[in-house]
Amino acid sequence: MTTPLSEEIRALIAADGPMPLSRYMALCLGHPRHGYYMTRDPLGARGDFTTAPEISQMFGELLGLWAVAQWQQMGSPAAFRLVELGPGRGTLMADALRAARLMPDFGAAARIHLVETSPVLRAAQARTLAGAADVAWHDRIEDVPDGPALVLANEFFDALPIDQYVWRSGHWHERRVGLDDEGHLVLGLDPAPSRAAPAFAAHLLPPAEGAVLEHMESGPARALSALLKAQGGAALIIDYGHAGGYGDTFQALEQHRFADPLAAPGAADLTAHVDFSALARIGRAAGLRAFGPLEQGAFLARLGLGPRAERLKRDAPQEIRAGVEAAARRLAGGGAGEMGRLFKVLVLAHPEIGLPPAFDSTEERV
Numbered sequence: 001m002t003t004p005l006s007e008e009i010r011a012l013i014a015a016d017g018p019m020p021l022s023r024y025m026a027l028c029l030g031h032p033r034h035g036y037y038m039t040r041d042p043l044g045a046r047g048d049f050t051t052a053p054e055i056s057q058m059f060g061e062l063l064g065l066w067a068v069a070q071w072q073q074m075g076s077p078a079a080f081r082l083v084e085l086g087p088g089r090g091t092l093m094a095d096a097l098r099a100a101r102l103m104p105d106f107g108a109a110a111r112i113h114l115v116e117t118s119p120v121l122r123a124a125q126a127r128t129l130a131g132a133a134d135v136a137w138h139d140r141i142e143d144v145p146d147g148p149a150l151v152l153a154n155e156f157f158d159a160l161p162i163d164q165y166v167w168r169s170g171h172w173h174e175r176r177v178g179l180d181d182e183g184h185l186v187l188g189l190d191p192a193p194s195r196a197a198p199a200f201a202a203h204l205l206p207p208a209e210g211a212v213l214e215h216m217e218s219g220p221a222r223a224l225s226a227l228l229k230a231q232g233g234a235a236l237i238i239d240y241g242h243a244g245g246y247g248d249t250f251q252a253l254e255q256h257r258f259a260d261p262l263a264a265p266g267a268a269d270l271t272a273h274v275d276f277s278a279l280a281r282i283g284r285a286a287g288l289r290a291f292g293p294l295e296q297g298a299f300l301a302r303l304g305l306g307p308r309a310e311r312l313k314r315d316a317p318q319e320i321r322a323g324v325e326a327a328a329r330r331l332a333g334g335g336a337g338e339m340g341r342l343f344k345v346l347v348l349a350h351p352e353i354g355l356p357p358a359f360d361s362t363e364e365r366v
Helices: 004-016 021-030 057-073 091-100 104-109 119-128 219-231 276-285 296-303 305-313 318-332
Strands: 080-085 110-115 135-138 149-154 162-168 171-179 185-189 212-216 233-242 251-254 257-259 269-271 289-295 343-349
Touching (some): 021 269, 057 104, 057 318, 091 104, 219 276, 305 318
Parallel strands (some): 080 149, 149 233
Antiparallel strands (some): 162 171, 162 212
């Protein structure tokens, strides 16, 4: 399928040669005119994927209660930044704020900041949060004003560009996007060994022939860590991913189905599984404490998903009760199509803050 962006990418490759996978992903997702997130609302049945806040209000409500408890552990500052990275339609923030009304002082202290580059999604967030306190939008984490911060990041890091390297004959070679003889986009390997990749793999076991190493863009994680270390606070990171290792997780989603990531640049969502060990290392290097990753199912159970579901079902019609049960299973279950095991939870926290809610001391990464 030819798209306006595919023509532009072909022209760039023809002029400059094959491009790193990270540049291809950045163009597909964030091109100012043709980028995937710049041109559409990708969520829901008519979009390409569904996130946990869109499945059930319970998800955002529980995260709101987590934020209240974490704010109290921070000493209940009279003013703090409640930040969300990649806030979708604003559903998570709206549900979290509603649950946080149980603690009026929390709502009075919170200054809401959303890090979002998509004009389409910013408009949706403004509609969803129209009844909330003043909301400020930012393009980058670095633009969030100084002050203690609580940061929510649900399915944010999976959309960051990655680079891939393949182990061949004793060397790492970068995977790049190029053109075949007919002008179609294809993946290939840079024939020259990569100088950067050995450092990215230094913490891993020796690779087997053909192993794939993925390296996520680290700028946002470093900016987040610097913010928390300098200003105080904690970040709750939830995403699908793993605790490190080799493997090819680059994928495209279109209309809730896997698609060829090179077929229609700008028309499909491109993601990769998050390496939580890399996020923890970046946080610790900045002087933070890292807790987890904990499976989402266990995390939500500790926050009270079961009792919250039972309360919503109380005195409700049968179809509502069935819907609540189905949503709880999808959020916390471990079966096919369920999120409880695939999705993980990591907390990065300023060293002066104690254990984050729903974690214990054995779950601190050292």
